[in-house]
Amino acid sequence: MLSIGLEPFKKTTDNPFLQTGFRPFFLLASAYAIFVMVLWGGIYLFQWSIPFVHSGGSLWHAHEMIYGYSLAVIAGFLLTAVRNWTRQQTADGPLLLALIVFWVTGRIPPITTPLAYFQAFGDIVFGLLLVLVIAAPILRRKLTKQWPVWIILSVLLLLNVLYYLSAFQVIPMMPRQVIYLSLFLVLNLIFIFTRRLIPNFINSALRPKKPIKNRAFLDKVLIPIFLVFSINEVFFKQQELAFGLALTLLIFNLLRLYDWYQKGIWTRHLIWSLYVSYFFLTFVFLLKALEYVGVFSPLLTTHLFTVGGIGLITLAMMTRVSFGHTGRNIMEEIHATRWIFYSLIGAVVFRVVLPIFFMQYYVQLVGVAMLFWVLTFFIFFFQFYKVLTQKRVDGMYG
Numbered sequence: 001m002l003s004i005g006l007e008p009f010k011k012t013t014d015n016p017f018l019q020t021g022f023r024p025f026f027l028l029a030s031a032y033a034i035f036v037m038v039l040w041g042g043i044y045l046f047q048w049s050i051p052f053v054h055s056g057g058s059l060w061h062a063h064e065m066i067y068g069y070s071l072a073v074i075a076g077f078l079l080t081a082v083r084n085w086t087r088q089q090t091a092d093g094p095l096l097l098a099l100i101v102f103w104v105t106g107r108i109p110p111i112t113t114p115l116a117y118f119q120a121f122g123d124i125v126f127g128l129l130l131v132l133v134i135a136a137p138i139l140r141r142k143l144t145k146q147w148p149v150w151i152i153l154s155v156l157l158l159l160n161v162l163y164y165l166s167a168f169q170v171i172p173m174m175p176r177q178v179i180y181l182s183l184f185l186v187l188n189l190i191f192i193f194t195r196r197l198i199p200n201f202i203n204s205a206l207r208p209k210k211p212i213k214n215r216a217f218l219d220k221v222l223i224p225i226f227l228v229f230s231i232n233e234v235f236f237k238q239q240e241l242a243f244g245l246a247l248t249l250l251i252f253n254l255l256r257l258y259d260w261y262q263k264g265i266w267t268r269h270l271i272w273s274l275y276v277s278y279f280f281l282t283f284v285f286l287l288k289a290l291e292y293v294g295v296f297s298p299l300l301t302t303h304l305f306t307v308g309g310i311g312l313i314t315l316a317m318m319t320r321v322s323f324g325h326t327g328r329n330i331m332e333e334i335h336a337t338r339w340i341f342y343s344l345i346g347a348v349v350f351r352v353v354l355p356i357f358f359m360q361y362y363v364q365l366v367g368v369a370m371l372f373w374v375l376t377f378f379i380f381f382f383q384f385y386k387v388l389t390q391k392r393v394d395g396m397y398g
Helices: 022-046 057-086 093-105 113-140 144-167 175-206 216-236 239-260 263-267 269-292 298-324 337-357 359-389
Strands: none
Touching: 022 057, 022 093, 022 298, 022 359, 057 093, 057 113, 057 144, 057 175, 057 298, 093 113, 113 144, 144 175, 175 216, 175 239, 175 263, 175 269, 175 298, 216 239, 239 269, 263 269, 269 298, 269 337, 298 337, 298 359, 337 359
């Protein structure tokens, strides 16, 4: 049996839901993933007229999938991971409740001017509080290797401030450009985490005779190359440079997938889902290279980054952490777990793959993809509601 145990922490609350950050934020993220997609589906498919004060429906949808859904999952993961790295409590009890309240406030649809300002205030305060809570134990313990985590969170906070300033026309900047840069920062954070987590998970689950190790030169070059790629994508759009960087990232990430591959991964839902998500993040660079020569629409590559990459990786991590950090066997197979991953892969197929061949049915295919996305998080929410709201099975605090 493989489960995650924790050293005792000071008990701040008897409410299990407020004992560790992943509990409320994973549950809220899954519920909000449904809400955002239903609302966006109504706007995109059925022309619902919703008077967003400072943005159109597509901009609101893009912002909320990054700063609403994705950041909620990142918050839940980091509040738990940093506690384990530093052996210091990050947020529980009243402090965790404050984070929840500000996150929820930041998710209010900005349909009137007062609501828009109130929503922006809650969203910014949540981001600021999250940075402080994550940075404090890392700095106290002088864990310099973990500095990129709180630095990226700080930059995301700054970009969110710029988003609202630009959306309210306080500064002459395009909100969509800020959102695009925020997307690449989230992807950068995911590349940093998966570089360590995926091989570690495969080694612990399959116990291969020769443990998986990352190539040193890939560790050194992948993130810098991706940063250059991201900056060029957002600000300069030099196609020759973008084409070369995309092919380089494709080759290097394929090499990483080759190094990580073990036949046994397909027997573990919580392993192959992470591997497939990294494959999507790798394959998107091929689509990017073809996009620059006019073969594919940028909408397809962006949604392979988001649905196939961020969506599947965050879903797999929420599933794994929800099992392991409630004292359960990480390798325990709940029957419905696999259907969560199959359903999200279905969303990728209908949102990215099929439109390549059947662009004349683009709107209908997007609608089916939305249904798969909603089904995915509907299953997750109701499957993990009790797991995330009840005490750890081993009786420990957290």
